[in-house]
Amino acid sequence: MTGLLDANQRQNIPLAEVHDALQQKWATLSSEIEQHTSAPPMRANTSTLVVITDQGSSVGATRNTLHQLAAAIPSRILLFILDPMCAVPSASIWAHCTLTSRGRHGGCYDVIEVTLPPERVAAIPNIVAVHRLGELPTFVIWSGQTDLRAPGFEGVSTVADRLVIDTEGFDEPLEALRDYAMFLGTTGSGVLGSDLAWTRISTWRELIAQSFDPPGMRRFATNIRSIDIAYDESQSSGAILLASWLVSRLGLRPVNATSSPSTMELRATAGAAGSRVTVNLNHSHRAGSGIRSVRILARSGASTARISIFKNDAGTSTARVESPGMPRQERVVQHADPPRQELIAAELMRYTRRRIYEDALSAAAQFCRILESHA
Amino acid sequence: MDDALAQADALNPNPLREGLDIERTPVPATIVIFGASGDLTFRKLIPALYDLAYERLLPAGFSILGFAHRDFDDASFREQMRAGVEEFSRNPLDNAVWDSFSAGIHYTRGDFTIDEDYDKLARRLREIDSDRGTTGNYLYYLATPPRFYEPIIDGLAARGLENPSSEASWRRIIVEKPFGHDYQSAHELNMAISEAFDEDNVYRIDHYLGKETVRNILAFRFGNGIYEPLWNRHYIDHVQITVAESIGIEDRAGYYERSGAIRDMVQNHLMQLFSLTAMEAPVSLAADAVRDEKVKVLNAVRPMRPELVPRQTVRAQYGPGYVSGEEVAGYRDETGVATDSMTETYAALTLYVDNWRWAGVPFYLRTGKRLARRVTEVAIRFRPVPQRLFESDPTEHSAPNELVLEIQPDEGINLNFKVKVPGPTFDLRPVNMVFQYGTAFNVQLPEAYERLLLDAMLGDRTLFIRRDEVEAAWQIVDRVISGWERQGAHSIPTYHSGSWGPSEANLLLAHDGHEWRRP
Structure with missing residues (x-):
């Protein structure tokens, strides 16, 4: 893309006039496009993306992220800013088309930014219903921490096909996961839930799963003895979800759990024989580094296999598998932390139920309840 | 995915695979590129394989063995291929990923028509199996002019390199177009291939697919x-x-x-x-x-x-x-x-x-x-x-x-x-x-070659052309x-x-x- 055609932003539009204002803006932009390319603009939208934020200080960054995202995956963006200083709801609108290097235009998108007082959160479903793009999927992303048990949260979910939160931004991630599991399990809206904390650990899941792909390693997948995950607080939720994913996929049965400031330990049993498995979540002091390593020990009969995946400094990880009768398998792979924009883009590409995520979330909720019961 | 592969996976599935974007990754294998000093290898094959490695789609132990007439050793071949990756890969060259990937790149000088050179090839493959755990899984890629197809197939068959070394391992062959010059020559080529490889292990590639x-x-x-x-x-x-x-x-x-x-x-x-x-x-x-x-x-x-x-x-x-x-x-x-x-x-x-x-x-x-x-x-x-x-x-x-x-x-x-x-x-x-x-x-x-090479390693023939289709x-x-x-x-x-x-x-x-x- 080489350029961006941008019909000027209009601000402070009363909500009742947003639809007409947007039509007018598209008419202006269409004639501009036609002047540049001798053809009217084409618009191939893929979804409506609703983002709700009460983080006043980061609105600018959120706005930039969304504009970049919509340029890549053309969508209608509805950005709701919950602002305690706002007395009367109002909107700003943008319409954009990108110009390609070949003098054609690429994708088009528009943004409706609505500022409203937090107590008017119940008005959001109606505004979404008016402005969303027909039968295209509606994704609702709740940015930042919110009360997952509040009626406002439930109300918004009624207009979402997929609801996305980011439990990494919550003060108590384990409790947030428990509440989210409860919400998704009890809401009658049929909304599909997701969590950017889950999307963030995709590469970790992929690398762990790959370790068990060779036929010779499959038997070890059902004979795991210990799992150690080292992380720091910037990815607490991700570490819990990663452990919960392994627990749910491997059919481990939690027995008890303990926690201290530096570690959480889950003890479980596996298989018909009830072999003991320990899952350790070790809090690392290296701030801002997220999940640092995953080490898995498995024992099948007299054979032992060790899997270790650890992050290097330069956006790569080293994945190592040691198993009997094989030379040590080691490779360095690209493993950069995806920026928020990429995480949301990944969410927009998926529209099917994520049963594996739901299972992991349930396992996390169970982990939380066991810890509470042993506290 | 092929039915047989799906059944095999179903018998002993990887419980962690479900729900991931990538359904599965190949088992460690060696891809043997005949005509490795040519343009196709330089511009398409190695850049595509590097892109697969960069996207974490190749297993540890994955190896490449170049086989051609030109005089390279492992180091000079890697150096040459690095230039191809720098110029033609979709993804940027990451030194750490390249070092890990290129550790699996090897080269053996050989003439496609000289029997003894297939002994060298066989020895080298055994060494790679032992060093990198590729367990006898070989994917042969014919990136040569078509006149060498039959000598190569004969050379492989004469050394038993077309037969898997165990029940768990596999030998597959990728044939580049043109598949013959007319119906008769295509039929003869198919017959020659079928004497060494089952149709299930033959991957005729048309990158359009x-x-x-x-x-x-x-x-x-x-x-x-x-x-x-x-x-x-x-x-x-x-x-x-x-x-x-x-x-x-x-x-x-x-x-x-x-x-x-x-x-x-x-x-x-x-x-x-x-x-x-x-x-x-x-x-x-x-x-x-x-x-x-x-x-x-x-x-x-x-x-x-x-x-x-x-x-x-x-x-x-x-x-x-x-x-x-x-x-x-x-x-x-x-x-x-x-x-x-x-x-x-x-x-x-x-x-x-x-x-x-x-x-x-x-x-x-x-x-x-x-x-x-x-x-x-x-x-x-x-x-x-x-x-x-x-x-x-x-x-x-x-x-x-x-x-x-x-x-x-x-x-x-x-x-x-x-x-x-x-x-x-x-x-x-x-x-x-x-x-x-x-x-x-x-x-x-992704580039067409990325998808097709990965499918061949996974044993998925959907995007490859079957013998009766060619004919x-x-x-x-x-x-x-x-x-x-x-x-x-x-x-x-x-x-x-x-x-x-x-x-x-x-x-x-x-x-x-x-x-x-x-x-």
Whole structure:
């Protein structure tokens, strides 16, 4: 893309006039496009993306992220800013088309930014219903921490096909996961839930799963003895979800759990024989580094296999598998932390139920309840 | 995925795989590239393999063994391949990823026709198995001129390298096009391959099938309910399939003089697009279910009788002209081309499919070099409305509805229909509804070779061409070639470089009251 055609932003539009204002803006932009390319603009939208934020200080960054995202995956963006200083709801609108290097235009998108007082959160479903793009999927992303048990949260979910939160931004991630599991399990809206904390650990899941792909390693997948995950607080939720994913996929049965400031330990049993498995979540002091390593020990009969995946400094990880009768398998792979924009883009590409995520979330909720019961 | 592989995976599945974007990754294996010092390896294969490694799709232990006549050692071959990755990979060269990937790159100098050199190859493969845990899984890639295919297959078979060393390991072979020069030679090549490899382990590659947009033809046809009811003789007037190139023959005169457009493009790329467009719905997406339907429709193509070849086909050669504002030479003035060459650089033909769906619907196929611009597309022309209702519609018959599946360079789907021009009268004009992949999914599409190499390592043959498919396509093309030979012409029509082909091609459609669309 080489350029961006941008019909000027209009601000402070009363909500009742947003639809007409947007039509007018598209008419202006269409004639501009036609002047540049001798053809009217084409618009191939893929979804409506609703983002709700009460983080006043980061609105600018959120706005930039969304504009970049919509340029890549053309969508209608509805950005709701919950602002305690706002007395009367109002909107700003943008319409954009990108110009390609070949003098054609690429994708088009528009943004409706609505500022409203937090107590008017119940008005959001109606505004979404008016402005969303027909039968295209509606994704609702709740940015930042919110009360997952509040009626406002439930109300918004009624207009979402997929609801996305980011439990990494919550003060108590384990409790947030428990509440989210409860919400998704009890809401009658049929909304599909997701969590950017889950999307963030995709590469970790992929690398762990790959370790068990060779036929010779499959038997070890059902004979795991210990799992150690080292992380720091910037990815607490991700570490819990990663452990919960392994627990749910491997059919481990939690027995008890303990926690201290530096570690959480889950003890479980596996298989018909009830072999003991320990899952350790070790809090690392290296701030801002997220999940640092995953080490898995498995024992099948007299054979032992060790899997270790650890992050290097330069956006790569080293994945190592040691198993009997094989030379040590080691490779360095690209493993950069995806920026928020990429995480949301990944969410927009998926529209099917994520049963594996739901299972992991349930396992996390169970982990939380066991810890509470042993506290 | 192949049924057998799916069953094997189902018996002992990886419990952590479900729900991940990537269904599975290959087991550690060695890809042996015959002709590793050539352009295909440098520009396509190694960059594609690096991209797979970068995207975390290759297992630890994955190895490459280059085998060719040029004098490299492991280090100098790696250095050479690094340059190819820097220039041609989609992803940036990451030193740490490259170091890890390139540790698995090896080279053995050898002559494809010398038996003893296959001993060296076998020794080297055993060493790699031992050092990197590739456990006897070998994927042979024939990136050589076709004359070496049989010596290589014989060389492998003579050393037992075609046979898996254990029940758990595999030996597969990828064969690059051209698959023979005609039906007979393709059949003989297939026989030679089948003496060493089961058909299940043979992967005939046509990189067109690895393109996302070619695969999307299946998604578009069979993932939407609204088109399939229209996809037949009752609603479709005719189909035009175009594979146009703006480049000339570049430095491939030696090859091109022997093949021409019909062998170079029609027998493979055009036949693939044709069969995907015309086939019936497969019962599943399993490799053989899809390929069965493709073969069925190829077999349903009405055999072209020799006396009909002049009426149903056109061949021509490019003359001088202008492409992108630059003056370019004619075909016979290209280096390495005979001044009296009769090789066609343009071919167009009309095919009829004798089945219930397509009876009477012509399929017009065309391909050529040095045409106006590079474009690949499938255009479906629908029948015009049965009654002229709008008197003021000058386009009612000249511009019927059209659906265009654009394969390259602007991947997308266009639907052309008519609307009323605003105003007091009932004037109609055609408009386009355009969907472009790039505007809806602004993501980097993987290169065709990435997808195909990965599929071959995974044992998924869906996007590879089966033996009977190759032979059925050759039977269609052979009739055209023998018809041309029967004509015994001493001259061949020419077209201006930078045009859309010879005027004779317009007559081909004019016979049926049609005309070529302007892509």
